[in-house]
Amino acid sequence: MDNQGPKDLPQHHEVEENSENEEEDEPKVCQVCGDRATGYHFNAMTCEGCKGFFRRAMKRPVNFSCPFRGVCIITKNNRRQCQACRLQKCxxxxxxxELIMSDEELGQRRRLLERRRKRAEPVILSTQQEAVIQELLNAQKKTFDISFVHFTHFRPIDRTLAPMQQYRQTCQETTTNTWPSDIQEASLPCSSSSSPCSSSSQEVKPEDSCGKDRAFTTLPHIADLSTYMIQQIISFAKMLSSFNSVFRRELSIEDQISLLKGATFELCQIRFNMLFNESSGMWECGPLTYCMDDAARDRPGVTDSKTIDQLQEMLALTLKTYIESKRTSPKKHLLYPKIMGCLTEMRSMNEEYTKQVLQIQDIQPEVPPLMLEVFSKIT
Incomplete structure (x- = not known):
């Protein structure tokens, strides 16, 4: 006898075929027991109960025997009393x-239906994810001088004469702050307007160069620009609750420094490229413009990779959810992998840029101390 009543419940993931010739409103009857049919199952119009019975009988074949000489009339009320006649009727x-799906095929179909269901549902950011995004936006607005109105003390990029030797001596006299101090209070070396290495964007005249016969190159200006942007990145990190609470409680100061050192260049690249005008091919930083010619696993030195991985995973998931919930483009599903690919490329650029900065320092030691500290090799 088939006493397994619960298995007669609807099996929603079996193969079903719908008749195209039948009217929508016409009642369907199971050809096995006469109960209300739900469609074509395994090549016949049946109810969910008989569909499930046939599937189970075929998956674990046994020799059924009829106690009533094999002439039972199967109905909705007695269909469980004789398995042999019920199977024969099926x-x-x-x-x-042959139309019964394997367990593996059923699993694949369930997963496919689940993915379709999730795609049909609107993607909504959680309260925590909304808070993370708002915090990042606020920190970005407060620490990214997008018009560069505060970038005033720098050596100009034009190639005129200037007191390079005097600048070098001043910077050598500047005490190099350690990273923990820079995290607490980031400040530009030579930030005072009275400093010999300070300069406005006005052209430096030969008579103002103290007679030094040395021409400006783009390196001093780019060094000042990079130092200025590094300052803002440090300020950005200080405004994030995850950096100030989670990191300071669970991570050592060495890990904090390693993360800042590793991410600074990439964040500078992202911010700087936000100012790129594709039409003109120029980086437009307020009154300043720049052209093309101007210019691992976890971070090296990191020890607590587990906590950092968890935070990175949370941010990556928040970004993915944000794209899915806020973007409407048909190709929005391509945006997240493109961003991840860009981050991978920037990691490689970071390593190459670090090598170049250190090589430049060996040739022309005018790289500011803060830049050297950021791009120094971690031992």
């Missing part, structure tokens, strides 16, 4: 074993 109406 076969006689054309139900086929």
């Amino acid at each position: 076969r006689s109406i054309g139900m086929l074993k």
Whole structure:
């Protein structure tokens, strides 16, 4: 006897076929027991109960025997009383074993239906994710001088004469702050307007160069620009609750420094490229413009990779959810992997840029101390 009543419940993931010739409103009857049919299952119109019975019987074949000489009339009320006659009726109406899906196929179909269901549902950011995004936006607005109105003390990029030797001596006299101090209070070396290495964007005249016969190159200006942007990145990190609470409680100061050192260049690249005008091919930083010619696993030195991985995973998931919930473009599903690919490329650029900065320092030691500290090799 088939006493397994619960298994007669609807099996929603079996193969079903719908008749195109039948009217929508026409009642469907199970050809096995006469109960209300739900569609074509395994090549025959059946109810969910008989569909499930046939599937189970074929998956674990046993020799059923009829206690009533094999002439039972199967109905909705007695269909569980004789498995042999019920199975025979299933076969006689054309139900086929070959159409039964394997457990693996059923699993794949369930996952496919689940993915379709999730895509149909609107993607909504959680309260925590909304808070993270708002915090990042606020920190970005407060620490990114997008018009560069505060970038005033720098050596100009034009190639005129200037007191390079005097600048070098001043910077050598500047005490190099350690990273923990810079995290607490980031400040530009030579930030005072009275400093010999300070300069406005006005052209430096030969008579103002103290007679030094040395021409400006782009390196001093780019060094000042990079130092200025590094300052803002440090300020950005200080405004994030995850950096100030989670990191300071669970991570050592060495890990904090390693993360800042590793991410600074990439964040500078992202911010700087936000100012790129594709039409003109120029980086437009307020009154300043620049052209093309101007210019691992976890971070090296990091020890607590587990905590950092968890935070990175949370941010990556928040970014993915943000794209899915806020973007409407048909190709929005391509945006997240493109961003991840860009981050991978910038990691390689970071390593190459670090090598170049250190090589430049060996040739022309005018690189500011803060830049050297950022791009120094971690031992």
